[in-house]
Amino acid sequence: MGMKESLHKLKMKYEGKKMAPAFNALHTFLYAPNETTHSGGHIRAVDDLKRTMNTVIIALIPCLLFGIFNAGYQHYYAVAEVAGTAADYKAVGFFDVNFWNWDNFAMGAWTVLPLVVVSYGVGLLVEFIFAVIKGHEVEEGYLVTGMLVPLIVPIDIPLWMLAVAVIFGVVIGKEVFGGTGMNILNPALTIRAFLFFAYPTWMSGDKVWVHQAVDMAGQPDAISGETILGSYAQNSTVAYDYWDMFAGFIPGSVGETSKLLIIFGAAFLIFSKIASWRIILSAVAGALVMGLIFNGVVDAGWIDSSSKFYGLMSVPFWQHLIIGSILFGAVFMATDPVTGSQTNKGKYIYGFLIGFISIMIRVFNPAYPEGVFLAILLMNVFAPTIDHYVVQGNVKKRMKRLKLKTA
């Protein structure tokens, strides 16, 4: 008797009982269910919610793998820097063996995998509890959220904090609105926002991005890993070149650093028609426009080099795309079909404002060196309003056409 059979038997045994949704979810997650419609003509599409979610997860896996290697690489590199042997450890090309090696992977897996396990374990537990209490099926919504969460937090975030944040994010961000598909805010970003405001010392600064930097602070061999945005915000020089930023050999949240792999993920999502290219493209455009405006302000001499905004304002506009998490946010967060705009015209506005506001927060708010998650959450709130006006505009246009015809 195969596993599918025994799962089916288990499900039948609990049919109609309290725990039924839990077994049902386990069964349909792993296999196509045994019950199918037998009579009549029905349109069957394979891309149901689970398939959609799985596609996004596949797109995220390269980022996760890179994040695992990068966690180890950043740690060993920072240690080598203190010892003065950094040159031997520097990764140059994308396939450099200094980056893709067993040591980095072991160290990274040791730190990243617990984040994944806690994120999925706690999140799915909350989903199961709600499904059992409310008596509905377990919804698949958490599959992507659970993968996104470990990718957007600093490597050394204490696991209990992550667990608390996941409970908060799933309950307050999603379940109180009615579960998957009904939420206003992106749950993964709600979780990040909670962590950010609740435990700011673990979410920003120059210590949290490299494994063990917090523990070793104050010791003679203390390591640090200032992010590029952090360096710019302090008007100090940046130790990484453009290639490092693009390939992702930089400190940052676990999965956001490699722009190359994010672009691959984006291409995959656009090709499989899961993510909206309109949102991604307009978010990038919005970021570029805001960057250009800031560059213009610097060029026009309206801002002094002693200003605390000077460093970030004078960053070449295109470079905003390869530092920080704007690309990751635009590709994997802003395109969430539930919380984003639904209309095509609305998607352009929604995406553009996400890019625009992200860079604005990035430059003007040194206390929040990265504003992408705040910008997306803000636009999540405005998305229904944008859609409303787009639809109203369309209605008005058609009314006018109707009047012209009948007049």
Added chain:
Amino acid sequence: MAILSKKDQRLILDPLADDNPITIQVLGICSALAITAQLKASIVMAISVLFVLGIGNVVISLLRNVIPSKIRIIVQLIVVATLVIVVDQTLKAFAYELSKELSVFVGLIITNCIIMGRFEAFALGNGPYRSFLDGIGNALGYGVILIMVGFFRELLGSGTLLGFKVLGDPIEKTGLYSIGYENNGFMLLSPMALIVVGLIIWVQRSRNPALVEEN
């Protein structure tokens, strides 16, 4: 409770639970957000509102037959303002530090919707004794929620209760802090007060489904 008749009892007990001014009528939210970061401030606020609403309701009730209805809002404001100044001055005289902490919020009791709401809805149409009970009941209902919110926000946000370090010392890493616990800074921000009030409403409604409106 033999001193109070059944009807009078309800005046006090209803606002404590099923007709709570904050969680059911959703009044007085502004001060629930502003001053509940600490339990002490919540308690002082609750007592101040108890005083203002109890006496204010009696005064308005006594005046109810002589107030021309066109200017009744102004008269109500004058009564509240007088009482609030009494509270404010008392706090300044006897608890100066605390009054500095509460700063404008004592003055803003004037604008607390619960007070004007009770004047309008109850004191203008009922005798002084019943108005007094109604005022006390609503102020207590308000105070209970305020103290609950203040309790959780201070405990989780600062790790203290009324200033006592109940969870240990965060700097010297004693108690809970020695095993890696940290205070939740989000609890000290106003949005979290709204979420805590929301959670209280959630619990209250799921315990008593009769409170849930039909759409």
